[in-house]
Amino acid sequence: MSKFPFLITLTSKIEALEKALKEAEQKTAETLSFLETQRGLAGTILKSMNEGVLAVDEKGNIVLANPAIEKTFTVIEPELLGKTVRAGLRNNEIAELIEEVAKAGKTIEKEISIIVPIEKTFAAMASPLKEGEEKKGVVCVLHDITEIRKLEQYRTEFVANVSHELKTPLTSIRSYVETLLNGAINDKEHNLVFLQKIEKHALNLSQLIEDILEISGLESKAQLGPFVEIDLKKTIQKAIETIHIKADKKGIEIERKCGISGTVYVLGIEDHLYRAILNLLDNAVNYSSSGGKVTVSCSQDGKKISLSVADTGIGIPPEHLPRIFERFYRVDTARSRELGGTGLGLAIVKHVMNIHNGEVEVASEQGKGTVFTLIFPG
């Protein structure tokens, strides 16, 4: 052994080296698999994102497009790679945003709308990609805000409509009050008529407010309260009792015939359901002339339970049928106002059926009558 001491040193050195190499190898493998996982992870994140992610290189050619982009623009990533945004996505606004960011070297946010292949609105955010100080292109994230914008538009229109509808009776009330104050109060022949008109408009106004509150109540799902078993026949009876006075006055008969024996239960919220049925009955009476007949019936098909309100009234012209469930949509606005309508009745019915996972259908023939049917999933 002592004969070749350097050999021993050498062997141990080689061993140490081997060990170090193995360790290094181990580390490299670990790092590599870590990197692999990282890349896999980044890929998975990109793939499952709802937001569209698009990256271009410093020449403006696409180097990455995630599935959300593929879906929005009905393209596949391989077809996009190496193309400019205009060539690949056929969109000027996104191309311009990316050009702007590349030039300015800073993040820019912008709202972008596309019309092809479908109309959509995006909140787009693009940032420069940098490696140190070197520019490496631009990454752009598209967040779909189509629904939010639509909802906002819807809200704005609703608010505009509501204020118009509120102003109409208010203006009338104020002008009658003014006339009374200006001396008509002593005009025995007219003062009563004026007061009756004021009362009518005030009633319209409070009905309108009630309907608006009902709608906003229906919209905030959190405040809806729990579903319970409702005795449908009982609820129908209650609604008929409410409308009876009005129907009697107009000479309209209300008939009840239920095709299901025993108690009929549906799951839901009684107050809202009652209002929906009442709205249908109210319309049936309003849009029929005296001598008419309103029939309320229910039937069962498998688990599904249907409730129909049929009248023998004026009917609805076919071109209006698709729109009557819209808020404030009326076939004849003057007539509806005269009858104390708010234009919200059917919108409420539709909403109520929505929260009950049900549907509402309508069939109508002009001059013959109309049938509204509420369908519960059972």
Place this chain on the structure above:
Amino acid sequence: MIHQNSLFDTELGELKETVLKMGILVQSLIQKSVDSLKNQDPKLAQNVIDDDKKVDQLELDIDEKCINLIALREPKATDLRFITMAMRIGTDLERIGDLAEDIAERTIELGNQPLVKPLIDLPKMAQLAQEAIALALDAFVTLNVEKARLIWAKEKEMDQLRDKVQEELEEIMAKDASTVKRALPLLLTARHLERICDHATNIAEDIIYVVEARVVKHQGKS
């Protein structure tokens, strides 16, 4: 196309981008103009009329780029053909922009007079016109002759739809002469859309000319 000069390539790339930009813009104008007619939306129509100025400006940009390339870079035969093609495509796209503007003017003419019939075929024609332009742009970017040839099928379909719309409207007008004033803008729109498709076919012919170095004008139309 092979060049030593990468600056030349960059400039050619920019020219391509500008043509694409113009193509994408006129496509959206066609969509908007017919939407404005369908929804009787004069605001949107005015929007189209205003945007047509951008189209005109882009044509000037393209011309300027092409002239500079020809004057300063003395391109070889194939490149020269490509550059002159880009100029001609610019002219066709500019005409398409004008036709979209014409449709928007029909919307304004019509105002809020009720439509004589619900618009179903005209939006279909607008869709076809856009598809034809999309194909033309595809063919332009990739110099793909097969894509260019697909445009003739679109044109054929377009002509059939135009005939159908024309017949229907003529029938409506014959039945009730008071509808003429409302039917005419729709009839004209059908013609505008058909002419848009004709311009897309022009582009296809130009592309085939560049790629195959031969004139195909009025071929394959039978």
